[in-house]
Amino acid sequence: MNTSEVVLSVRSLATTFRTEHGPATAVTDVSFDLHRGEALGIVGESGCGKSVTSKSIMRLLPEHVTTYGANSEVIVGKDNLLKLSQKQMCKIRGNRIAMIFQEPMTALNPVFTVGWQLDEALRLHTQLSRSERRAKAVEMLRIVDLPNAERRYDEYPHQLSGGMRQRVLIAIALCCEPEILIADEPTTALDVTIQAQILKLMDDLRHRTGTAVLLITHDLGVVAQTCDRVVVMYAGQVVETAPVNDLFHRPGHPYTKALLDSIPHAGGRIKGQRLATIDGLVPGLFEMPQGCRFAGRCPKREQNCVDEQPEVQEFETNRSIRCHYPLKNSS
């Protein structure tokens, strides 16, 4: 996978918000590459900066309070998205990078029909005529397995169920054949049986179109099911990047291991067994420790973890980790 073309490269992304309490740096030193046709997962708990990362890539954060680091780069093709104007971004959003959001009701406009909202993207980004656009839109609705696509085209979002709305959002996102699809918690609001439908659909479409998927989620099960590689974030930083098998079977960062251990395991029930927990809390934005951000909760903490911030380093093959004492795994 690593030899293939890089379609999105994020380098030292740092995003700072101006707040009434002073500047708050929500993510810092986030770097990763997304390859063509790959599904890359970004996992982490609430507040770890995974959504800020995706919104920074899309430049969807409020401009007047957001600043990016001087050496931060988000490279798509030849462009550094962080340096583009909003006008230039409009040509890229929905066209080369598309995004689907967590809450399928709020992401659709309730006063326009499904068809109108699909048409919008095609109107902005293609030269197709009105009838061609309609044909394309209905075809997209068919591709996402929406029953009665022809009829749904003229319906409003409130007439659809949650699963159907998420299908419409996927259709809108994919109608201009983007190189990159960013899916921010696409199945979190859905039931498991509907989640399975949507994950399968995204997987099929990815293999068919070669669109690279950046899947942002807190659900490790979804990652295990769909991703090729995983980026683990903690307190605004990337702590580990690894192929999905390595990550689940031989986690290198103590946080990754703690996260994996805290999920109840299906099938492996031992009655009354306690779940492993992570002591303490994530440090607040204004009280980030100078050393490793996980040090306060880490079972393997040494003195220099508290004193000195670890840098991201290579770890085994195709992996990297931000830890002074990565876990040695025998396998």
Add this chain to the structure above:
Amino acid sequence: MALVEVDNLSKDFPIRGGILGRQIAQVHAVTNVTLRVQRGDTLGIIGESGCGKSTLGKIIVRLLNPTSGEIRFDGIPIHLASHRELMPLRRRMQFIFQDPYSSLNPKMTAGQMLAEVIKFHQVVPARQRSGYIDELLGMVQLGTDARNRYPHEFSGGQRQRLNIARALAVKPEFIIADEPVSALDVSVQAQVLNLLMDLRDQFGLTLMFISHDLKVIEHFCDQMVVMYLGQLVEKLSCDAIHANAKHPYTQALLRSNPINDPQNREELYILKGEVPSPRNPPAGCPFVTRCELAEERCNTDRPQLVQIANQHEAACWLINGPATGTA
């Protein structure tokens, strides 16, 4: 005798329309549910959104009134009990809500909230109240300095601890927890589940645990019931669910849940279609519209829960009894 006995419980919600607000239809939220919760047991209720699991929980503690059916708590019939008659029983059964923030009063401190419950139910004499509040906060690992803090000053996990402390304040025997950890991150979820497990053992609590997360139910409960479209479709022990589950819907739930092992990634089972509207559920089996194995009679006749093994019941025409083996 079981602590909680529910027989043929149903709940319909009217849908009103027109300018006169006449009833134009009904939502059948819960239909004909019969179950028992044994003293000291933890019963899990699993189902997808809209299947009626929360409604069922709320009826059992009479936060909602049933349309028909019977509920007995420790042998006392409560399905028709008045507000006044319920009052002494409220001390014995408590409810923990899903959203840890909206179930706390934003204008009261943790201490005030606990004091209100303790005062109302006269759990301890006034002079011991303060000490008891500290004891409760300690029990849920919040620390006594939490007393003077307001809900917005707590994290999500801490708020749910406070909710648990409030439920425990009256020393109940029975607690219904409605999705108590689904709003929490996994590491915090683990903390709250551990806490609930410790308290359950410490006080010998009987619990009913409502969740949409199979892994959590499997980990936490002794028995579970699977709900679909307001009806119970299967009851089974939480040991070896994967080997024992017989109902096609339970199996679909199991197989559409991603497992945390990318090496043994299996294609997720795709259950076609969506849950029918509870306004007019199918006449026969509620699951018939999505079931791959459905036969003619599934359309017309509604299957009842039948015992198919020890502590195992299922409502499906295709499961006749223990003789059918693996479905």
